[in-house]
Amino acid sequence: MSKPALHSIHVYPLKAAAGHSPREAVVEPWGLAGDRRWVLTDEKNRAVTQRQRPRMALVRADPLAGGAVLLSAPGREPLTVPVPGPGRTTTVEIWNDKVEGVPAGAAADAWFSDCLGITVRLVHLDDPATRRPVDPRFARPGETVSFADGYPLLLTALASLDALNSLIAQGDRPGEGPLPMNRFRPNVVVGGTAPWAEDGWTRIAVGEVVFRVAKMCGRCVVTTTDQTTAERGREPLRTLARHRRFGDKLVFGQNLVPESPGSVRVGDPVRILEQGPPPGNTDAGHGR
Numbered sequence: 001m002s003k004p005a006l007h008s009i010h011v012y013p014l015k016a017a018a019g020h021s022p023r024e025a026v027v028e029p030w031g032l033a034g035d036r037r038w039v040l041t042d043e044k045n046r047a048v049t050q051r052q053r054p055r056m057a058l059v060r061a062d063p064l065a066g067g068a069v070l071l072s073a074p075g076r077e078p079l080t081v082p083v084p085g086p087g088r089t090t091t092v093e094i095w096n097d098k099v100e101g102v103p104a105g106a107a108a109d110a111w112f113s114d115c116l117g118i119t120v121r122l123v124h125l126d127d128p129a130t131r132r133p134v135d136p137r138f139a140r141p142g143e144t145v146s147f148a149d150g151y152p153l154l155l156t157a158l159a160s161l162d163a164l165n166s167l168i169a170q171g172d173r174p175g176e177g178p179l180p181m182n183r184f185r186p187n188v189v190v191g192g193t194a195p196w197a198e199d200g201w202t203r204i205a206v207g208e209v210v211f212r213v214a215k216m217c218g219r220c221v222v223t224t225t226d227q228t229t230a231e232r233g234r235e236p237l238r239t240l241a242r243h244r245r246f247g248d249k250l251v252f253g254q255n256l257v258p259e260s261p262g263s264v265r266v267g268d269p270v271r272i273l274e275q276g277p278p279p280g281n282t283d284a285g286h287g288r
Contacts, residue, residue, distance in 0.1 A: 004270035006157055006206055007191035008181075012059035013069050014038040014122075015147045016049035018227065019185070024265045027209045027258050030128040030144045031152035032187055034063050037128070038081075039092055039101070039147040040112055040120045045093045047147070050222045056260045067124075072110070073115050081108045084124055092123055094147060099132045101125050101147075134257060138214040144258055151214050151255035155198060156186040163195035164252065169241045176235040182227045183236065184219070184252055190270050198254050202276045207268030211256040218249030246262050 012019040013035045026033040040048040050056045061069040067255040081104050089100040100280060101123035103109075108122040125131060125147055134143040135150060145152050161181055168177035181189055188206060190198070201213050219240060224232045240250035 002192040004190055004272070006188060006268040006270060007060070007128065008189045008251070009264060009266060010182075010187055011035045011063070012185065012187070014040070014059070014064050014071075015047065016040070016053075016056045016222075017059040017061050017265065018057065019182075020062060024263055026263050027153075027261060028128070029258055030132075031146045031148060031258075034067065035187065036147040036151075037067065037068060037103070037125045039094070039123050040116075041090075041092050041123055041126070043119050045091050048094060048116075048118075048120055050225050051220060053118070054225045054232060055116060057227045057230045059112075061181070067200055071111060075113070076115055078109065079111045079277070081105075081122065084126075086126070087128075090121070090123060092147070093170075094132075095150065097132055099125070099147070112117050118251055138255075142164060152258060153187040153256040154185070154217055154253050155188050155190060155213075155256055156181060156184050156253040157193050157195075157198050158189060158191045159193050159195045160198065160252065164236055164239065164244075165192070167243050168235050171233055171235075171242070173238060176233045179236055180227075183223045183225070185222070186253060187222075188256075188264065192270075200275045200277070201254065201272055203259075203274035204256075205271040205273055206264045207259075207262070208287040209262040209264055209274065210259040212259055214255045214257050215247075216246060216251045217253040217255050218246075219252050223252070227276070259262055 009025050010019045010021050011032050011034055015033055022131050040049050059073045061071055071083050072078045084102045084104055090103050092099045093100050106124035112120045129145050132145055165178035204211050223236050244251045
């Protein structure tokens with residue numbers, strides 16, 4: 001077996017929308033630079049994701065200079081949205097967190113509301129260093145996170161996806177597989193490991209950056225959403241329920257918290273610094 005290495009990097013400027021895959025990314029304390037700094041909210045200020053609106057898979061928010069994004073979706077004219085200036089904030093509810101952000105403005109709200117068929121507002125996370133602490137049960141003082149579900153980064157492994165797809169092929173819905181990695185919306189994908197090896201990692205280094213493995217990642221209905229068509233099936237949740245149930249959660253991937261700054265690059269070696277039992281309990285959701 002080859003040595004573990006970083007296979008790919010994925011950044012999602014808008015929570016729940018399509019991502020892009022750079023060859024290199026800066027790791028900030030709250031996640032990859034530019035990752036999930038934008039979010040949509042409904043009329044009750046709750047975050048809107050593919051859980052409620054699978055069509056969000058078809059929306060792109062491509063990064064532009066200075067943190068701005070270029071919005072696009074099938075059948076719609078693109079729209080450039082600049083980072084809003086300092087001003088009045090609005091509260092965003094993500095799971096049990098209430099996070100302050102800055103509204104992007106009427107043009108972006110109208111674009112998205114027309115695209116999704118519901119009234120939504122686009123919000124920008126202006127200060128990720130202070131706005132939202134990581135769950136203190138699995139964090140150190142001062143650690144924060146963006147609009148991601150709960151942790152700065154999500155790691156998955158190619159060998160584990162291959163193993164999962166083999167299980168799907170042996171099940172009663174083999175026609176739904178094999179599934180691509182984009183169903184799981186990771187930030188970093190590792191190659192060169194044994195299947196499920198990541199379950200036992202508690203601290204790793206990717207190139208020059210050290211990460212703590214906070215907890216296993218419980219999966220939700222977003223994983224059943226085809227990221228190219230927005231159509232839903234039954235897999236992988238059906239197979240995860242049979243083979244990857246930990247407590248009451250269905251698990252694929254590991255949540256990471258950076259311990260040091262730096263950059264990660266495709267091809268970087270992945271070193272396992274500490275191993276042990278699967279860290280923490282699984283968390284809810286994580287369609288990211």
